[in-house]
Every structure is written in structure tokens, then in C-alpha cells.
Amino acid sequence: AQKITQTQPGMFVQEKEAVTLDCTYDTSDPSYGLFWYKQPSSGEMIFLIYQGSYDQQNATEGRYSLNFQKARKSANLVISASQLGDSAMYFCAMREATGFQKLVFGTGTRLLVSP
Amino acid sequence: DAGITQSPRHKVTETGTPVTLRCHQTENHRYMYWYRQDPGHGLRLIHYSYGVKDTDKGEVSDGYSVSRSKTEDFLLTLESATSSQTSVYFCAISESGGLVDTQYFGPGTRLTVL
Numbered sequence: 001a002q003k004i005t006q007t008q009p010g011m012f013v014q015e016k017e018a019v020t021l022d023c024t025y026d027t028s029d030p031s032y033g034l035f036w037y038k039q040p041s042s043g044e045m046i047f048l049i050y051q052g053s054y055d056q057q058n059a060t061e062g063r064y065s066l067n068f069q070k071a072r073k074s075a076n077l078v079i080s081a082s083q084l085g086d087s088a089m090y091f092c093a094m095r096e097a098t099g100f101q102k103l104v105f106g107t108g109t110r111l112l113v114s115p
Numbered sequence: 116d117a118g119i120t121q122s123p124r125h126k127v128t129e130t131g132t133p134v135t136l137r138c139h140q141t142e143n144h145r146y147m148y149w150y151r152q153d154p155g156h157g158l159r160l161i162h163y164s165y166g167v168k169d170t171d172k173g174e175v176s177d178g179y180s181v182s183r184s185k186t187e188d189f190l191l192t193l194e195s196a197t198s199s200q201t202s203v204y205f206c207a208i209s210e211s212g213g214l215v216d217t218q219y220f221g222p223g224t225r226l227t228v229l
Contacts, residue, residue: 004157033214045158045205045220052215091157097214102173103148103207105157 002027004092006106013082014114020067021077021109023092031097034075036066039089039108048090051075082113118142119221121206127227134193136224138206140186146209147189148218149173149181151202158205164189165212196228 003026013019025034036048051059051066059066067076079086092106118141128134138147146165150158150173160173162181170181178200180192193200206221 031214035217037220043203043223045207045223047217047219050215050217093158095214102160102163103158103218105159107155107157 002029002032002094002096002102002104004094004104004106006092006109008109009107010110010112012112012114013079015084016081018078018080019082019111021079021090021092021111023075023077023106025073025075025092025094027073027094027096029096029098033095034066034068035093035095035103036064036075036077037091037093038086039091040085041088045091049077079111084113084115087111087113119206119208119219121204121221121224123224124222125225127229128196129229130197131195134196134226134228136191136204136206136226138189138191138221140189140208142208142210143186144208144210145186146212146216146218147183148207148209149179149189149191150205150207151175151200152205152223153202161191161204193226196226198228200226201228202226 005024032053034051038046049061063080065078089108091108120139122137148163149161159175164170164183182190204224207218209216209218
């Protein structure tokens with residue numbers, strides 16, 4: 001069964017520094033997609049970045065990049081040059097190619113950016 | 116921003132009463148989903164729809180039913196609400212349902228069952 005693990009309940013970073021949020025996954029399906037979402041205190045879920053299992057390059061979207069290590073089954077989110085507005089919950093999620101369209105989420109990491 | 120609205124945004128109800136949550140989209144996307152978010156669990160899929168009148172169960176579907184009579188509307192019904200259904204409910208949509216298809220979320224509905 002597919003599973004997502006986020007082991008860091010909380011992370012702290014200073015403004016302008018980079019931070020890595022960890023995500024490991026477990027699946028027996030060779031074809032899958034990995035997603036990161038941000039949930040600010042206002043509650044909405046904001047899509048950040050996607051990585052496919054067959055993608056050769058790590059995904060990047062502005063200040064967000066995904067450090068995808070397939071052999072280790074990890075898909076860590078790297079936020080460069082942190083901003084105060086980055087303070088939020090961050091969720092890693094996965095979808096397998098087989099089965100129905102279930103997006104399985106981790107329990108999230110709360111990031112706090114300090115001035 | 117994806118055109119997704121949820122109503123109501125907040126609701127307090129009593130145990131045993133029926134509750135219906137509505138998700139409305141303006142994107143004409145085929146797939147719609149209902150998730151619940153609880154502390155320590157992330158988001159979990161309740162039901163999803165892959166077209167008008169086509170729905171299927173997710174991992175936490177007990178106690179919930181859904182209906183989709185129009186492309187733009189996806190209703191989630193709690194036939195007889197229980198305190199364990201106190202949660203934040205999110206609707207999501209996606210265009211094709213494929214592996215790379217991103218799900219976009221509505222603003223959420225906070226439901227409290229007393």
C-alpha cells in the first residue's frame with residue numbers, strides 16, 4: 001500500500017535561508033507522482049510542485065525545488081531564500097498509476113520562518 | 116486560482132442530524148473529490164467522482180454519501196452526523212485524473228458535530 005512519511009512535525013528557519021522538508025514514500029508501483037502542497041494559517045491548500053517517477057530531472061518552481069532520490073524513496077522539498085510568508089504547513093502527497101485516483105498525504109510539517 | 120467554492124464554510128450541527136456540503140466548480144473538470152483533514156492524519160479521501168452520476172469510495176467513506184447530478188456540483192452528505200465526523204472538509208478538482216494531473220482544492224468547510 002502506498003504510504004507517505006513526513007518525520008518533521010515542525011521546522012524553524014531564518015528569513016533568507018534555505019530549508020529542506022523531508023518526505024519519504026513507499027510504493028510497489030513503478031509509476032507514480034509526488035506532490036507538495038502548502039497550507040497557510042488561512043486554511044487553503046496550495047499546490048506547489050510535482051515530480052513524476054520517470055522524470056529525469058528534479059522539479060523546480062521558482063524558489064521551490066524537489067530533491068528526488070528514487071533509490072532512497074525520498075522527495076524532499078527545498079525552499080530557497082525563505083520568506084515570512086512561507087510560514088505554513090507543508091504536505092507531501094503521492095498518487096500511484098494503478099488503482100483509483102487517490103492522493104495519499106503525509107501528516108505534514110509546520111514551517112516557521114523568523115525575521 | 117481554480118474556480119472552486121464550498122458551502123457552507125462553517126457549520127455547527129448536532130449528533131444525528133443530516134448534513135450536506137456542497138462543492139461547486141467553474142472549470143468544467145471531470146474529476147471531483149472530497150477529503151477530510153484531521154490532526155495527525157493529513158488529508159484522507161472520502162469519495163470521488165469521475166463524471167456526472169459516476170462516483171466511487173475512498174479510504175474513509177463509511178457514514179458518507181455523495182451525488183453528482185451536474186458537472187459543476189459535487190455534494191457530500193452525512194446522513195446522520197456523529198462527533199467523529201467533526202473535521203475540515205476539502206473539495207478538490209482535477210482535469211483528467213491522470214498520473215500527472217494536479218488536484219486543486221477548494222477553501223474548505225469546517226464542520227463541528229456536537
